[in-house]
Amino acid sequence: MQIIINRHNFRYEMENIARMFFHSSTLEIKFDIYEPIGDYVLTEIRNNEIIIKVSVFGKTEQKTAQIISQNENDTEWQMAEMLYDCLCALSGKEQKWGLLTGVRPTRLVHRMIDDGKTIAEIRDKFINGYKVSEEKFRLLWQTAMAERPIISASKPQDFSLYLSIPFCPSRCNYCSFVSGSVEKMGNLIPEYVECLAKEIEDAAEVSKKAGLRLKTVYFGGGTPTTLSAEQLKFLMDKIESCFDLSCINEYTVEAGRPDTVTEEKLRTIKEMGADRISINPQTFNDDVLNAIGRRHTTEQTLKAYETARKIGFKTINMDLIAGLTSDSYESFCSSLDTAINLNPENITLHTLTVKRAANLAEDSQNTFLTGETPAEKMVGTSFEKFFSGGYSPYYMYRQKGTLSNLENVGYCKAGHEGYYNIYIMDEVQSIIALGAGAVTKLKAPHSEQISRIFNYKYPLEYLRGFENIINRKREVLKFFEKYPF
Ligand code: SF4
Incomplete structure (x- = not known):
């Protein structure tokens, strides 16, 4: 074409x-x-x-x-x-999001509210101006309303700390993250953990000097629970000793792949102060797991969830994906029902995004979309299922290359909104990000000015260029000198 x-x-x-x-x-x-x-x-x-x-x-x-x-x-x-x-x-097909192509549609809503527009004017702009469907406007509005009190409670000096653990037990076919399999890169993990600990010390010093106040901690990846319980404890200990955690409102560790979860690791994570974890089934259909190259079973997911519940995390998130290769509408609905019946506090529904980096990109076809696509049907159904299960949307974002131009939405039970997700997606506060592939985002206190500091992308580059990374973080101080609180 x-x-x-x-x-x-x-x-x-x-x-x-x-x-x-x-x-x-x-x-x-x-x-x-x-x-x-x-x-x-x-x-x-x-x-x-x-x-x-x-x-x-x-x-x-x-x-x-x-x-x-x-x-x-x-x-x-x-x-x-x-x-x-x-x-x-x-x-013969209208797009659900009309002409909107941006990544953060809720920001448009917030801007219009801040500019004094009424809900009728905002609705008119989205439905008649941008040609967004009623269904998506409803989702957008509810999400924006959930975000608003959290955004306005964030203070200019507040920041979040992100730690990247770019290792997984194996690589899933659809993955476009920076993540190395243990088989290929496992030998780098001990040195990586040491360097990350040094970067934690440095970030603590820099953030103190800049006058920043820590609000959330987030271990993401990859799969952080690829690390052993001792390695997790070592890093979480380091965070506790370097930062003041007395003001934080959320501490997340992603335990995404159920095949990495053990009771010992979950206990360590909980004892070290994390109150939110993520256990990600993606689907509860083993044939689909197999087709997407995600090497774990539904049984392992259920076991990991049961263990996390027993240990008593305040918030458990589960990620699901609509539109997975070889998944059917019926199988997707069954996965959704299973997740809702398990009753985790958060469920994040992603729609499959096919990027060039992912193996599945080769499967993408030159198709002209007509009629309702399977992914649209799945996501459309989910909306009602979530509502009847007592969940409401609290954050959302869109990505290039997502099937049918759909969205990713975090749903939660009341009082379990994931703060970090809102902070990062709505660019509410600065995120100091550590580890390979991490991108620090500095948000100017009284404007929309954003500045980014990039760490090296891959674990080996990160280890070899570690001194440069430490030097680059001096930019944090310069930024807050230029944009004071
Ligand atoms: S578990 Fe997640 S980060 Fe790791 S390979 Fe699979 S999709 Fe990628």
């Missing part, structure tokens, strides 16, 4: 709109083609007119309109809307 850009600068937005309808890793961007052949999306500005022509599978749709504003952004939006309408007409 060719996306043709003739005489304008709106390539990025045109590509985004086209990608909503064509799930393909092979969209070709071409410039200045005036007599295209084959399947194409042509976008052009000529003599103060916008011309859109789409030709797919022998069907053609065309729209032409005068440019109505001299403002470039308005013209880009007009062109995007025309392209969207053409693609809807050809496919």
